[in-house]
Amino acid sequence: MANSKSGETVLERCVRVLEAFDLTHSSLTVSEISRRANLPMSTAHRLVAELVDIGLLDRGEDKRLVMGQRAWEIFARTNPVESLRFRARPVLEGVHSAVQQFTSLAVPQFDDDEVLFIERYTQFGDAEIRATQGGRMDLFDNSNGIIFLAHAPFDVLERVFSKPMVSKTDGKTYDVAVVQEQVEFARRMGYARVSNGMVRENVAYAVPLMGTDGRVVAAISVVGRADECDDDVILTVLAASGNQLSHGENPLMLPRIPRHGRA
Incomplete structure (x- = not known):
């Protein structure tokens, strides 16, 4: 996958997005993800949209993001x-x-x-x-x-x-x-x-x-x-x-x- 200016691949940045969630931060906005993952806002928006599309993140009616059901399914299996x-x-x-x-x-x-x-x-x-x-x-x-x-x-x-x-x-x-x-x-x-x-x-x-x-x-x-x-x-x-x-x-x-x- 293509590298960013920092040398990170897209996959590595996606992992940083997922690692922004923890026990006390189980629901996050895109701006919170951007800050916790230390990613530019535009990058966070793009990665979040892709992760939502494939089901690794879910977006609630309040626009906040949570870990997706598909992520749990893959892990559990x-x-x-x-x-x-x-x-x-x-x-x-x-x-x-x-x-x-x-x-x-x-x-x-x-x-x-x-x-x-x-x-x-x-x-x-x-x-x-x-x-x-x-x-x-x-x-x-x-x-x-x-x-x-x-x-x-x-x-x-x-x-x-x-x-x-x-x-x-x-x-x-x-x-x-x-x-x-x-x-x-x-x-x-x-x-x-x-x-x-x-x-x-x-x-x-x-x-x-x-x-x-x-x-x-x-x-x-x-x-x-x-x-x-x-x-x-x-x-x-x-x-x-x-x-x-x-x-x-x-x-x-x-x-x-x-x-x-x-x-």
């Missing part, structure tokens, strides 16, 4: 993340009901040094939660990331621990030595437990879901206020659930998700 979510959902619901705290399913994004949250349950608990559905966090600032680092390839560990650990979620700088201790604990114990982290009142736990080739595929986590959580109960439930999914009849497969559009 073909994306391996949906297969993993579908298989894990009954187990996650059981964990959430048993511990009555925030429960999530996440997958590692080692190419980007990030965690991608693909399912979450928030009905119970009073904890302040920063994770969002379809949202990302760094590998070092949450319990899912710690369990992923405990099973990460050496080049990922070398990259993550060789640069300042500044969280994109809260802007806080994390202590490398503390993160290393958390990772070593997770390797030794088989689960992650993070206290006084992103939200000081919270405690977060995570267990890995492993594929038949010994690689980590995903993680189940529980987060709650420390004064509402019982380690023994939560870890017992998580261990049983992780074992159930890791050693079921059908082996778990790591969803192949491309880089997140970063250079």
Whole structure:
């Protein structure tokens, strides 16, 4: 596809338009898309019109844009993340009901040094939660990331621990030595437990879901206020659930998700 003056292809600019939408910006005007995607207004108008024509965006009566039904259809039919979510959902619901705290399913994004949250349950608990559905966090600032680092390839560990650990979620700088201790604990114990982290009142736990080739595929986590959580109960439930999914009849497969559009 033709490149813009910035060197971007049309497809890359279309992705920027789609990435302008998130949990708190699910409905946008063209001018809002232009601003959030950092695109000229004329370019945003043209790309939005094309995306509406093919159904990846829908335009409401108020002229605001939302993600289109066709985008969901394509994703639901073909994306391996949906297969993993579908298989894990009954187990996650059981964990959430048993511990009555925030429960999530996440997958590692080692190419980007990030965690991608693909399912979450928030009905119970009073904890302040920063994770969002379809949202990302760094590998070092949450319990899912710690369990992923405990099973990460050496080049990922070398990259993550060789640069300042500044969280994109809260802007806080994390202590490398503390993160290393958390990772070593997770390797030794088989689960992650993070206290006084992103939200000081919270405690977060995570267990890995492993594929038949010994690689980590995903993680189940529980987060709650420390004064509402019982380690023994939560870890017992998580261990049983992780074992159930890791050693079921059908082996778990790591969803192949491309880089997140970063250079």
